[in-house]
Amino acid sequence: MLVGQIASTTLTLFNIYAPNGYDPDFWTEISSLLTTKADGRVIFGGDFNAVPQPSLDRKASGDSSGTPSGYPQDASLESFMLDHSLVDAWRLHHPGDRDFTFFSNPHHSYSRIDLFLVSLSTMPLIPTSSIGDITWSDHAPISMTLSIPSYTPAWSWRLNSSLLHKPEHILELQQQLRDYFLENDSPTLSPTTLWLAHKTVIRGHLIQLGSRLKKQKLASLVSLTKDLSKWETLNKxxxxxALTAQIKTIRTAIRQLLGEDAARSLAWSKRTYFEFANKSHTLLASKLRNQTRSKHITGARDGEGVLHTSPATVNKLFTSYFQTLYNHSPTHVSDSIPLGQSIDRFLS
Structure with a gap:
């Protein structure tokens, strides 16, 4: 369980992995946490090993009617949701639809046991929710969008070294460099300017190359995902x-594409630790950055004593305070005028 604030919105997040069988003590413990510790808007997410509506959320092998009987843990989940006024986010967005998040190979059955349960006050902040395809494991990813006002962090470009792993990319970059210096080198242009400008040009080309490759990879993933979704639907x-074998083949192809990202991340991590493990550099800076984050100012009071937690408002309060503190112009009337006079005497 995690209780915190995002842009002045208080949230309580629960990560759930429920027992496989009927266990009323588990739900009693979760209920106690919810009633005594939770604050603000509540979001549950995880593997509940139970379904809210067995008639829609379970499908046994060869079952076409879609009306399987529920299990005791299904009844426990339903009672828990009713007692705490929790709703199934995906079901509210897809009433009457049938989709599943788990496939049991031994039983050849589907079920929707991976859920987002949210409080009624949270539902207006959730415009969309979806179920992905079963690729890496026997569970499908589930996602939902939570619309909370936030700030977009500044973007800092960094060279994707994997672009230099293929000979055709290196040849392309070499040609770009030759063309740049042939077209721009002139007696009227200083070597310093020529050199500094080439960095911007080649960076733009690298961004373009990375974007093109990313689009190609994304197109392949989208195509494979569509095929996987089609065969999954037929198999459901x-x-x-035969359908299961086809699904496994597509999953292997998807894992290979996604594995390239994992390999790149692993290579970057190894390179970082090899180069900076014994130096006062990136790793130390990361540690210091974490200390800075731990001292992050989450709220400030204005002149009337009202507490503000919005990042924008906190910034304005600090700006106003320091503008007033250091404004020692002749026309400024403030209690800080004696301080300004003292500063003038010291500087003179």
């Missing part, structure tokens, strides 16, 4: 060994 309607 009528499971068979």
């Amino acid at each position: 309607l009528s499971p068979s060994d």
Whole structure:
């Protein structure tokens, strides 16, 4: 359980992994936490090993009617949701639809046991929710959008070294460099300016190359995901060994594409630790940055004593305070005038 604030909105987040079988003590403990510790808007997410509506959220092998009986843990989940006024975010966005997040190979059955349960006050902040395809494991990813006002951090470009792993990319960059210096080198242009400008030009080309490759990879992932979704849908309607084999083939292709990102991240991590492990550099800066974050100012009071937690308002309060503190112009009337006079005497 995590209680905190995002842009002045108080949230309580629960990460749930429920027992496989019927366990009323588990839900009693979660209920106690919810009633005594939770604050603000509540969001539950995880593997509940139960479904809210068995008739819609379970499908056994060969079942076409879609009306399987529920399990005791399903009843416990339903009672928990009613007692605490929690709603199933995906079901509210997709009433009457049938989709599943888990496939049991031994039983050849589908179920929707991975859920987002939210309080009624949270639902207006959730415009969308969706269920992905089962790729890496026997569970499908689930996602939802939480619309909370936030600030977009500044973007800092960094060279993607994987662009230099393929010979065709290196040849392309070499040609770009040759063209740049041939077209721009002239007696009227200083070597310093020529050199500094080439960095911007080649960076733009690297960004363009990375964007093109990213689009190509994304197109492949989208195509494979669509194929996977199609075969998954057919397998959900009528499971068979042939469909299962086709699904496994597509999953392997998806994992290979996603594995490239994982390999790049791992290589970057190894390189960082090899180069800076014994130096006062990136790793030390990261530690210091974490200390700075731990001292982050989350709220400030204005002149009337009212507490403000919005980042924009806190910034304005500090700006106003220091503008007043250091404004020692002749026309400024403030209690800080003696301080300004003292500063003038010291400087003179």
